[in-house]
């Protein structure tokens with residue numbers, strides 16, 4: 001790993017940044033949080049999911065448009081620019097849209113004037129230039145996409161997507177009944193899932209000891225037991241740093257890493273891909289500087305984001321609230337904690353002992369960007385909390401993390417024809433019939449299909465014994 005700073009050019013200015021980091025982190029560490037704009041209203045967008053799942057970090061890099069800067073490493077002399085907001089008509093049109101936004105409901109562009117064709121074409125030509133990411137500033141940029149090499153992996157047998165606790169439990173259960181082959185893929189370097197590196201860091205921390213938090217200590221113990229068992233099974237093939245990119249009926253998948261594509265088939269798909277961050281419905285949920293916990297684990301553990309001395313507002317409840325707060329504290333951040341869900345009493349005591357600023361009995365009402373490098377959150381009393389209805393609290397911080405139930409990942413099962421439905425109490429689309437974090441059935445074309453853990457709507461956590469029993473049956 002190189003230690004010499006590299007210089008990138010952003011908006012014509014030179015910025016020194018750490019080597020071996022991503023463009024988005026380099027800009028963040030130089031105080032630049034606005035990476036793109038929303039298409040319709042031109043609102044600022046910043047680093048968000050940090051896993052290639054959104055469009056918030058799309059920028060022009062070395063002339064190439066639409067580059068995901070959260071996944072693009074910096075290099076000496078790199079030229080980075082924000083793409084145009086408002087495309088052809090520009091920001092004035094976006095102001096008009098903001099004022100008259102109610103006249104243009106979500107999805108109006110594909111519902112209005114669809115017939116006759118000539119009118120539809122005229123309408124689309126009229127509205128397309130209102131949004132989008134604009135025109136390239138020069139015509140000299142040559143984009144020559146290189147085709148990625150592709151390897152056929154053949155039949156992968158029992159294919160498990162996701163090496164978190166649910167995926168590992170499923171793999172070990174299959175191995176114990178002599179089923180093979182068993183293949184696990186995961187986009188992390190090591191088995192254990194999205195929270196593994198964060199838990200390992202805390203287990204090493206001398207300042208924020210994991211034993212102080214019952215929830216975290218038991219999660220780490222369970223994870224270690226699974227990882228130890230995995231080592232004893234050479235019959236389970238683990239493929240790190242690969243993602244499931246697509247599914248093709250009846251039983252095909254496309255996997256990918258940074259530089260390669262892989263194709264394969266399966267007899268039995270076990271979907272344990274976890275959940276995506278969701279921040280909840282409140283004004284300002286798209287403010288740059290507001291993250292979900294999964295993004296924070298990646299930014300701190302994978303990308304080495306520096307947070308020492310920063311004030312971070314951590315809001316919500318459950319395992320992710322305590323894990324993200326403890327991880328940030330272990331990395332030197334000052335924590336302001338707003339616990340919006342009752343319970344977790346031993347964790348609350350630990351937070352008090354550690355001197356974190358802690359508030360309970362409130363719910364988040366709004367977040368605003370305070371300046372280009374800080375946010376302010378407004379809270380009101382929870383409906384069930386006694387007290388004057390007008391009382392509210394404002395807290396400022398360098399950035400905020402909002403921890404709640406995630407949205408089950410479902411893209412590949414959907415492409416394979418799995419029956420999914422919107423189930424708000426499970427966080428989003430999940431297999432019809434999923435219960436207690438487990439769905440067992442078949443894909444419509446015959447192959448076996450299981451969805452497990454958060455991908456089946458479970459809360460963040462580790463498989464309960466009843467869940468483990470279901471997985472093995």
Ligand code: FES
Pocket residue numbers: 046047048049050051052053054055056057058068069070071
């Ligand atoms: S894809 Fe980069 S932040 Fe979401």
